[in-house]
Amino acid sequence: GAGVSQSPSNKVTEKGKDVELRCDPISGHTALYWYRQSLGQGLEFLIYFQGNSAPDKSGLPSDRFSAERTGGSVSTLTIQRTQQEDSAVYLCASSLVNDRGDEQFFGPGTRLTVL
Amino acid sequence: GNSVTQMEGPVTLSEEAFLTINCTYTATGYPSLFWYVQYPGEGLQLLLKATKADDKGSNKGFEATYRKETTSFHLEKGSVQVSDSAVYFCALTFTGGFKTIFGAGTRLFVKA
Numbered sequence: 001g002a003g004v005s006q007s008p009s010n011k012v013t014e015k016g017k018d019v020e021l022r023c024d025p026i027s028g029h030t031a032l033y034w035y036r037q038s039l040g041q042g043l044e045f046l047i048y049f050q051g052n053s054a055p056d057k058s059g060l061p062s063d064r065f066s067a068e069r070t071g072g073s074v075s076t077l078t079i080q081r082t083q084q085e086d087s088a089v090y091l092c093a094s095s096l097v098n099d100r101g102d103e104q105f106f107g108p109g110t111r112l113t114v115l
Numbered sequence: 116g117n118s119v120t121q122m123e124g125p126v127t128l129s130e131e132a133f134l135t136i137n138c139t140y141t142a143t144g145y146p147s148l149f150w151y152v153q154y155p156g157e158g159l160q161l162l163l164k165a166t167k168a169d170d171k172g173s174n175k176g177f178e179a180t181y182r183k184e185t186t187s188f189h190l191e192k193g194s195v196q197v198s199d200s201a202v203y204f205c206a207l208t209f210t211g212g213f214k215t216i217f218g219a220g221t222r223l224f225v226k227a
Contacts, residue, residue, distance in 0.1 A: 004158075033215070042204065042219035043159075056214065091159070104215065106159040
């Protein structure tokens with residue numbers, strides 16, 4: 001079956017512009033995560049969605065970042081007024097349920113470059 | 116606070132050498148522990164996991180044992196191959212929670 005897909009794969013934008021990054025999780029996966037991976041750094045948790053529950057936004061670095069998940073499936077991460085420090089690879093992952101032992105399946109990521 | 120610390124890379128080994136990548140954690144409660152691997156040009160994928168103390172996760176010749184007394188989850192392989200060259204991430208998920216904390220990653224180079 002299809003894995004997690006993300007689009008676009010690469011995005012170059014100018015400082016101050018808004019960008020939208022899309023994630024299509026594996027069908028049937030109720031949990032969806034967004035992470036940011038900066039060059040040479042580990043994964044930084046951004047936001048988590050689980051079913052119809054309120055998302056955990058505790059990892060979002062500023063109010064310029066927001067995310068939504070429509071119909072419990074596709075998710076969009078929006079960054080407003082982008083800054084150069086937002087340049088990173090943005091990873092989406094999904095899992096079957098919110099379980100401490102559940103494997104997360106990762107998408108290929110969107111590489112964002114802010115000029 | 117809760118965190119994962121893994122040894123800095125890069126680690127460079129010759130083929131068939133023994134590999135250890137250290138990972139230690141601090142966490143409240145009883146987390147599950149994971150090793151994820153990112154091969155060049157590919158996305159992260161689960162390598163192995165352990166959900167309780169003294170469990171041993173294993174896959175593709177890699178092993179890691181959940182040591183509560185030393186709060187460690189070191190990754191080992193007896194004989195590495197060139198194809199094992201990748202970045203390895205140690206991670207934990209909190210009890211009853213969902214936020215996964217990842218280490219900074221350790222890049223492994225294996226020379227033929």
